[in-house]
Amino acid sequence: xxxxxxxxxxxxxxxxxxxxxxxxxxxxxxxxxxxxxxxxxxxxxxxxxxxxxxxxxxxxxxxxxxxxxxxxxxxxxxxxxxxxxxxxxxxxxxxxxxxxxxxxxxxxxxxxxxxxxxxxxxxxxxxxxxxxxxxxxxxxxxxxxxxxxxxxxxxxxxxxxxxxxxxxxxxxxxxxxxxxxxxxxxxxxxxxxxxxxxxxxxxxxxxxxxxxxxxxxxxxxxxxxxxxxxxxxxxxxxxxxxxxxxxxxxxxxxxxxxxxxxxxxxxxxxxxxxxxxxxxxxxxxxxxxxxxxxxxxxxxxxxxxxxxxxxxxxxxxxxxxxxxxxxxxxxxxxxxxxxxxxxxxxxxxxxxxxxxxxxxxxxxxxxxxxxxxxxxxxxxxxxxxxxxxxxxxxxxxxxxxxxxxxxxxxxxxxxxxxxxxxxxxxxxxxxxxxxxxxxxxxxxxxxxxxxxxxxxxxxxxxxxxxxxxxxxxxxxxxxxxxxxxxxxxxxxxxxxxxxxxxxxxx
Numbered sequence: 074x075x076x077x078x079x080x081x082x083x084x085x086x087x088x089x090x091x092x093x094x095x096x097x098x099x100x101x102x103x104x105x106x107x108x109x110x111x112x113x114x115x116x117x118x119x120x121x122x123x124x125x126x127x128x129x130x131x132x133x134x135x136x137x138x139x140x141x142x143x144x145x146x147x148x149x150x151x152x153x154x155x156x157x158x159x160x161x162x163x164x165x166x167x168x169x170x171x172x173x174x175x176x177x178x179x180x181x182x183x184x185x186x187x188x189x190x191x192x193x194x195x196x197x198x199x200x201x202x203x204x205x206x207x208x209x210x211x212x213x214x215x216x217x218x219x220x221x222x223x224x225x226x227x228x229x230x231x232x233x234x235x236x237x238x239x240x241x242x243x244x245x246x247x248x249x250x251x252x253x254x255x256x257x258x259x260x261x262x263x264x265x266x267x268x269x270x271x272x273x274x275x276x277x278x279x280x281x282x283x284x285x286x287x288x289x290x291x292x293x294x295x296x297x298x299x300x301x302x303x304x305x306x307x308x309x310x311x312x313x314x315x316x317x318x319x320x321x322x323x324x325x326x327x328x329x330x331x332x333x334x335x336x337x338x339x340x341x342x343x344x345x346x347x348x349x350x351x352x353x354x355x356x357x358x359x360x361x362x363x364x365x366x367x368x369x370x371x372x373x374x375x376x377x378x379x380x381x382x383x384x385x386x387x388x389x390x391x392x393x394x395x396x397x398x399x400x401x402x403x404x405x406x407x408x409x410x411x412x413x414x415x416x417x418x419x420x421x422x423x424x425x426x427x428x429x430x431x432x433x434x435x436x437x438x439x440x441x442x443x444x445x446x447x448x449x450x451x452x453x454x455x456x457x458x459x460x461x462x463x464x465x466x467x468x469x470x471x472x473x474x475x476x477x478x479x480x481x482x483x484x485x486x487x488x489x490x491x492x493x494x495x496x497x498x499x500x501x502x503x504x505x506x507x508x509x510x511x512x513x514x515x516x517x518x519x520x521x522x523x524x525x526x527x528x529x530x531x532x533x534x535x536x537x538x539x540x541x542x543x544x545x546x547x548x549x550x551x552x553x554x555x556x557x558x559x560x561x562x563x564x565x566x567x568x569x570x571x572x573x574x575x576x577x578x579x
Contacts, residue, residue, distance in 0.1 A: 095148075097148045097149060098142070098145070098148055098267075101140060101141060101142065101148065101267050102267060102270045103270075104139060104140060104267070104270075104271050105271070106137035106138070106139055106157060106271050106272075107137055107138075108135040108136070108137045108159065109135060109136065109137070110132070110134070110135060110136075111134045111135065111136040111158060111188075112136070115136060115156075115184065115213065116134070116188055118182075118184075118185060118212075118213075130191060130192065133160055133161055133163075134158060134159070134160055134187070134188065134191075135158070135159050135160075135161065136156070136157060136158050136159075136184075137157045137159075138154045138155065138156060138157065139154070139155040139157055139206070139264070139267060139268055139271055140152050140153070140154055140155075141153050141155055141209075141263070141264045141267050143252075143255050144255060145260065145263050153209055153214065153215050153255075154214065154215075155206055155207065155208075155209065155214045155264055155268070156184055156206060156207045156212060156213035156214045157184075157204065157205075157206045157268070157271075158183070158184045158187050158188070158204070158205050158206070159171070159187075159202050159203065159204040159205075160187060160191050160194075160198055160202065160203040160204075161202050162198060162199060162200055162201055162202050163198055163199050164199055164200075165199065166199055166200045167200065168200055168201070168202075169200045169201050169278070169567070170201065170202070170272065170273070170274050170278065171201060171202045171203075171204045171272040171274055171278065172194075172197055172201035172202070172203055172204065172278045172279070172280060172566065173204050173205065173206075173265065173268065173269075173272075173277060173278065173279050173280075174186075174187070174194070174203060174204070174205050174279070174280045174281070174282075174285070175205065175208075175279075175280075175281045175282065175284075175285030175288055175289070176190075176205075176282055176283075176285060177281075177282045177283030177284040177285045177307075177549075178208075178211065178283070178284045178285075178443070178446070178447055178450070179208065179211070179258070179284045179446065179447050179450035179451060179454075180210075180211050180443040180444060180445075180446035180447030180448075180450065181211070181284075181443060182207050182211055182212030182213070182443070183205035183206050183207055183208070183212070184205060184206065184207050184212055184213060185212065186205060187203065187205040190552070191203060193551075193552050194280075196559075196563055196567075197280075197563060197566055197567065200567060201278070201566075202272070204268070204272060206264075206265075206268060208256075208261045208264070208288075208450075209252075209255065209256050209260065209261060209264065210252065210253075210256035210446045210449050210450060211442075211443065211446040211450075212442075212443075212446075215252055216442055216446065217245065217249045217252065217253070217256065217442070217445045217446045217448075217449045218245075218248045218249050218442070218445070219241060219244040219245040219247075219248050219249065219439055219445055220244050220247070220248050220439065221439075222437065222438075222439065223240060223241060223244060223437050223438060223439050224240065224244070224437075225437055226240065233461060234461070234464065234484055234487060235460055235461030235464065235487050235490055236461075238484075238487040238488060238490045238491075239490055239491040241439060241440070242448075242489075242490065242491050242492050242493060243491065243493070244439070245445065245448075245449065245492075245493065246492075246493030246494075249449070250493055250494075252449075253449055253452075253453065253492075253493060253494045254453065254494045256446075256449050256450050256453050257450065257453035257454050257496070257499070257500060258287060258288055258291050258450065258453075258454050258500040259291055259295065259499055259500055261288060261450075262288060262291045262292040262295050262296070263295065265277065265279075265288070265292055266292070266295075266296050266299060269299060274301070275299075275301075276299055276300060276301030276302075277292065277296070277299055277300060277301050277303070278301040278302045278303070278566065279292070279300075279301070279302075279303045279304070280303075280304045280306070280551070280562075280566065281303075281304070281305055281306070282306050282307050282549045282551075282552075283306075283307045283309065283521065283522055283548065283549065284309060285305075285306075286305035286306065286307065286308045286309050286513075286522075286530070287309040287311070287500065287503075289303055289305050289511075290305065290309075290311065290503040290505070290530060290533075290534060291500050291502075291503060293503070293505035293508040293511070293534065293536075294502055294503050294504060294505050297505045297506070297507040297508035298507060298508075300505070300508040300509055300511075301509075302565055302566050302569060303508075303509075303511040303512075304511065304512045304513075304514065304551075304562055304565065304566060305511060305512070305513045305514065305527075305530070306513075306514040306549055306550055306551050306562075307514070307515070307516065307519055307521070307522045307548050307549050307550065308513050308514070308515055308522055308526050308527040308530045309522055309526060309530070310522070310523070310525070310526030310529045310530065311501045311503045311529065311530055311533050312501075312529045312533065313526075313529075314455070314457060314498075315451070315455050315457045315486065315489075316457070316459075316467070316486060319471070319482050319483070319485055319486060320470060320471060320474055321523050321526075322478075322482060322520065322521055322523075323471045323474040323475040323478050323479045323482045323483075324474045324475065324523070325518075325519065325520040325521065325522075325523045326384075326385055326388055326475060326478040326482075326520040326521075327474060327475035327477070327478055327479075328518060328520070329388040329518055329520040329546060330356070330384060330388060330475075330477065330478070331353070332518060332546060333387070333388070333394055333397065334349055334352040334353055334356065335349045335352075336394065337352060337394075337398060338352050340398070342398055342399075342402065343398060344398060344401045344402040344404075344405045345401065356384070356477065357476055357477065359380060359401075359404060360377050360380055360381065360476075360477055361377075363375065363376050363377045363379070363380050363409075364376065364377035368407075368409040369409070370408070370409040370410040370412070370413040371410060371413060373413055375409035375412055375413050375416070378481065379409075379412060379413060379416040380412055380416070381477055381478060381481045382415075382416040382481075383397070383400060383411075383412045383413075383414075383415035383416040384397070384477065384478075385478060385481075385520075386415050386416065386418055387415060388520045388546075388547075389520070389521070389547055389548045389549075390546070390547040390548070390553065391545065391546040391547055392547075392553075393415075396411075396415065397415065399411055400412050400414070400415050448488050448489075448492075451488065451489070452488065452489040452492040452494075452496050453494070453496050454496060454497075454498075454499075454500040455489065455496045455497075455498060456495070456496050456497050456498050457489065457496075458489050458490065458492070458496075459486045459487060459489070459490060460487070460490050460491075461487070461490075463486065464483070464484070464486070464487060467483040467486050468480065468483045470483075471483035503530065503533050503534055504533060504534065504535050505534050505535065505536055506534075506535045506536055507536070508534070508536050509536070510536055510537050510538050510539060510571060511534070511536070511538040511539075512538070512539055512541060512561070512562065512565045512571060512572075513527045513530060513531055513538055513539065513540045513541065514527070514540075514541045514543060514550045514551060514558065514562065515527030515528070515540055515541070515542055515543065515550075516542075516543045516545055516546070516547060516548065516550050517542060517543065517544050517545065517579075518545065518546045518547070519547065519548050520548065521548050522548065524542075527540050528540060539571050539572050539574065539575065539576070540575050541558065541561050541562075541572065541575075541576055541577075541578065542575065542576070542577040542578070542579075543555060543557075543558050543577075543578050543579050544577055544578065544579035545579040550578075555578055555579060557578030557579065558578045558579075561576065561578070
């Protein structure tokens with residue numbers, strides 16, 4: 074596939090050798106980051122999970138800034154400061170350099186992720202410095218801003234869904250217009266190569282989740298001879314466009330919910346009864362009732378959108394199914410507090426990291442910064458632009474795919490309506506025939522990045538990469554703690570040993 078260059082003045086598709094050897098980039102590639110203890114303000118910006126990290130964990134975190142060109146084609150015109158973070162290797166064992174990780178999104182902060190979840194990489198962290206960063210437009214790296222409050226619609230009335238998205242996007246253009254054309258995945262991949270040089274690595278060792286798999290694949294496409302040991306977990310499908318990806322997510326979440334309902338009916342504490350078909354009907358019935366008559370819990374309104382978001386949050390990990398059963402049992406008794414709790418939990422966890430949209434906001438509200446960053450990067454990474462005329466068909470198709478999740482996902486196709494800069498499809502180019510083989514990890518019932526995507530990615534890479542299948546539920550297999558998955562991933566990243574062919578766990 075040939076990349077479509079529609080972005081005015083954008084830097085897309087430059088060969089890696091040109092980027093590395095360009096004299097104008099020499100100073101960027103020769104940087105030595107000034108690592109120092111991460112300040113309290115930065116550490117406190119992360120979520121509450123950091124409190125559960127081992128004693129002394131925060132004291133091991135170091136932060137630095139990395140200067141990169143805003144436009145790699147004109148590197149001297151303007152620069153950006155990428156926020157870095159690392160967790161130094163603890164030993165024992167011979168140090169292997171740095172392992173760069175990306176949690177996904179797009180829009181998720183790699184800095185906050187490492188602060189919150191660094192202990193998940195304890196074994197790898199014995200021999201690697203674990204390094205992460207906030208990609209341009211996110212977190213602490215020139216975050217996309219669209220103002221503090223959305224202007225009301227003309228005439229102070231209500232407007233259509235498409236018109237609301239247009240107002241959001243016009244605000245983003247006013248506040249971040251000079252940034253938006255430079256936040257695409259190919260530019261972030263180039264930043265990652267400058268990071269590779271900054272940590273004194275000849276090859277990039279990398280572990281990426283969800284959107285992070287796309288970023289890793291684009292890096293391999295652009296810098297095939299700079300790829301070291303690379304693991305892509307919960308793999309995005311480069312063969313699908315925006316519409317197809319969103320539709321596959323609706324189907325994926327529905328499959329996961331079907332599995333939850335079937336599992337629930339065999340448990341004594343199931344609030345859905347003992348018949349799987351009736352259980353599905355009960356789940357849809359609660360959706361309808363909350364749509365017609367929202368409930369109150371802890372002073373907050375719990376409506377059908379809150380309900381769907383709670384269901385969706387629980388689909389990321391089978392370990393959350395008991396909590397969902399409890400929340401639904403409370404709902405049956407007229408108490409929506411459990412649904413509210415699970416709905417709120419989703420705002421800073423796997424849903425964001427998987428690139429799944431957050432709950433739709435009110436008439437005059439703006440999405441959160443991470444959701445605005447997701448929008449900016451996603452719209453930069455596609456030439457597709459859908460409008461209100463496309464929405465009825467999307468709503469029909471998505472609702473048919475999933476009566477519960479489809480209506481919530483379909484509106485995201487309007488996110489790029491009247492986006493202030495053009496996009497292109499260069500980030501779907503992932504061919505990396507000259508890159509070393511990678512390990513791709515795919516979960517059979519992953520709702521956000523469906524299983525087949527890993528095989529499509531392996532084919533498009535064209536370098537005989539190996540797919541590791543995790544037969545289970547959820548998203549991001551390595552962090553589920555499954556010992557088989559972790560053994561294979563660790564063996565590759567620590568010892569360079571790949572399975573001899575496709576292998577399964579679970």
